[in-house]
Amino acid sequence: MPIVIDMHPGPDHKMVNIDDDSQSIYRVLDPSHLFDLFETKSLALVPPRMWEDPYENVFADSFGVDQKNKKVRYSYEGYVKNIFGICWTLIEETDASWRIYSPEKNRIKIKTSLKKLSKVVTKLDEDFFQSRIGKVKYYSEKTIKRNISDIINKLSNFGRPDLIEELYLIKRNVFKHEKEVRLLVRLPQVSGNEIHSLLYFSGEEEVCIIPVDNPNDFVEEIVFDPRMPNNLVRVYEYYLKNHFGYPNTICKSNMYEGPNVRIKVKDKWGIYR
Numbered sequence: 001m002p003i004v005i006d007m008h009p010g011p012d013h014k015m016v017n018i019d020d021d022s023q024s025i026y027r028v029l030d031p032s033h034l035f036d037l038f039e040t041k042s043l044a045l046v047p048p049r050m051w052e053d054p055y056e057n058v059f060a061d062s063f064g065v066d067q068k069n070k071k072v073r074y075s076y077e078g079y080v081k082n083i084f085g086i087c088w089t090l091i092e093e094t095d096a097s098w099r100i101y102s103p104e105k106n107r108i109k110i111k112t113s114l115k116k117l118s119k120v121v122t123k124l125d126e127d128f129f130q131s132r133i134g135k136v137k138y139y140s141e142k143t144i145k146r147n148i149s150d151i152i153n154k155l156s157n158f159g160r161p162d163l164i165e166e167l168y169l170i171k172r173n174v175f176k177h178e179k180e181v182r183l184l185v186r187l188p189q190v191s192g193n194e195i196h197s198l199l200y201f202s203g204e205e206e207v208c209i210i211p212v213d214n215p216n217d218f219v220e221e222i223v224f225d226p227r228m229p230n231n232l233v234r235v236y237e238y239y240l241k242n243h244f245g246y247p248n249t250i251c252k253s254n255m256y257e258g259p260n261v262r263i264k265v266k267d268k269w270g271i272y273r
Contacts, residue, residue, distance in 0.1 A: 013122045016134030016165055021114040025088040025181050028101035028109045038215045038244045045084035045208040059148050059167055084208035085184040105227035111220045120212055128188035134169045136180040141172055226253035
């Protein structure tokens with residue numbers, strides 16, 4: 001019986017830790033990045049090394065030491081070189097989310113769904129292209145360190161761990177409040193000095209661009225920081241509606257608005273006023 005090797009396995013798309021793809025997800029971003037989404041009709045995914053949590057890059061910064069020659073070291077960075085991601089959350093709105101992700105009181109929150117995010121990425125039908133949309137799981141630092149060690153052992157023994165799932169869909173318990181969801185992709189290798197068609201350079205960093213055919217459908221709602229000046233809100237709203245034809249809900253968060261309480265009282269004749 002001859003062995004058949006499939007040289008064109010197609011893309012590998014998968015949802016991880018997700019039971020209901022109709023769930024809404026949210027992302028707080030700079031206004032310029034929102035306008036880029038509409039102008040370029042694309043989502044920008046960045047290398048995990050740009051994320052602030054140092055545990056995201058422990059693997060990329062690790063190296064193996066040759067047992068015979070201690071001066072020879074093996075870098076693991078190449079295994080994660082073509083991985084890019086973008087972070088979302090299941091939390092609709094909290095005081096903490098605005099204060100953490102909008103420190104200058106000038107950012108915008110957008111809403112979409114897991115299903116729509118999945119449709120965007122699964123349209124990419126390319127051999128060896130890999131994507132994962134998954135809820136982040138949270139563990140102790142000890143568990144995460146052991147996980148990194150296990151992955152390195154697998155690679156050293158010619159194993160094939162799912163690096164996206166095992167490295168970038170886990171975080172420390174101190175970030176549990178984020179309830180994070182991530183889209184992560186791994187681009188296939190290209191030959192020679194070629195650059196993958198989905199890559200471009202932003203300064204010195206590579207950014208992966210995922211096409212979004214209809215941003216007006218993908219972005220289901222736009223909400224401005226509750227502390228943003230009203231005149232700036234009106235300018236952004238006008239631009240989104242008139243320049244991009246955005247048809248869905250645009251509003252400023254009312255989180256910090258005072259209560260409007262109406263109380264009925266009786267006058268001396270027993271009549272409510």
